[in-house]
Amino acid sequence: MRTYTSLLFTLLLSLGLVACSPSKNNQTIDLTKAKWLDLSHSYNESTLYWPNNVKGFEHTEEFKGQTPGNFFYSSYTISTPEHGGTHLDAPIHFAEKGWTVDQVPLDSLTGYAVVINVSAKTQNNPDYLISPQDLIDWEKANGAIPKGSIVLFNTGYAKHYPKRKEYFGTDKKGLEAIPELHFPGISAQASNWLVENRLPKAVGIDTASIDYGQSKDFQTHRILLGNNISGFENLTNLDALPLTGAYIVALPMKIAGGSGGPLRIVAAVRQSD
Numbered sequence: 001m002r003t004y005t006s007l008l009f010t011l012l013l014s015l016g017l018v019a020c021s022p023s024k025n026n027q028t029i030d031l032t033k034a035k036w037l038d039l040s041h042s043y044n045e046s047t048l049y050w051p052n053n054v055k056g057f058e059h060t061e062e063f064k065g066q067t068p069g070n071f072f073y074s075s076y077t078i079s080t081p082e083h084g085g086t087h088l089d090a091p092i093h094f095a096e097k098g099w100t101v102d103q104v105p106l107d108s109l110t111g112y113a114v115v116i117n118v119s120a121k122t123q124n125n126p127d128y129l130i131s132p133q134d135l136i137d138w139e140k141a142n143g144a145i146p147k148g149s150i151v152l153f154n155t156g157y158a159k160h161y162p163k164r165k166e167y168f169g170t171d172k173k174g175l176e177a178i179p180e181l182h183f184p185g186i187s188a189q190a191s192n193w194l195v196e197n198r199l200p201k202a203v204g205i206d207t208a209s210i211d212y213g214q215s216k217d218f219q220t221h222r223i224l225l226g227n228n229i230s231g232f233e234n235l236t237n238l239d240a241l242p243l244t245g246a247y248i249v250a251l252p253m254k255i256a257g258g259s260g261g262p263l264r265i266v267a268a269v270r271q272s273d
């Protein structure tokens with residue numbers, strides 16, 4: 001027999017107001033009552049790009065002021081490499097047959113998140129590699145990561161953004177900076193563990209790359225993107241999220257054929273979270 005609650009839930013669901021979770025607790029969020037949190041950095045002259053990018057974010061004024069018609073008008077041109085600031089790595093970034101930005105299904109950019117906090121481990125180790133044990137330990141405390149989750153890693157590095165030296169481990173620019181990059185990332189073993197056991201929709205991190213700074217072969221990119229699991233990089237505000245139950249909406253600029261692009265990513269959480 002159906003209870004009033006389940007009938008109400010069915011009604012809300014049919015109205016599209018309740019986001020359904022695959023989690024064991026069957027957690028749901030009423031999006032009309034949720035608190036929205038911003039997980040994106042703003043784009044400006046301080047936006048961080050990989051050190052060998054020649055250009056950064058450019059926002060040039062075309063017109064700003066009073067027009068001859070006596071009304072105010074402003075308009076700018078933007079220019080940016082795809083991979084900088086808070087951005088999406090579409091699978092084709094490292095997988096020849098992977099989805100381009102415009103092909104990534106909206107379903108894989110929206111859904112419930114789990115947040116794995118490894119910031120204590122990165123404090124004295126900028127080369128920290130997130131391991132399968134970190135995932136197993138998280139699951140011991142919080143339950144299994146539901147299949148199809150958006151897995152977010154909080155390394156504590158967002159607090160360094162946009163200070164280049166602290167964030168990248170070097171303030172050098174150009175190719176000579178690459179060997180000096182030091183920041184945490186996800187190990188190949190942890191990536192394989194996720195693909196084989198939990199198959200997330202997407203994986204995000206609050207550093208410049210899902211691979212750690214010292215990576216030479218970008219195995220984590222190749223493993224995750226090779227399985228059409230997109231990456232979200234340079235996230236912020238992960239401290240504000242509950243470990244489970246936040247509902248993510250991550251919408252990149254819809255660049256046809258793009259390998260990545262600027263990402264506005266937000267999270268809906270319960271008012272009480």
Ligand SMILES: [Zn+2]
Pocket residue numbers: 083084087088089233260
């Ligand atoms: Zn990228």
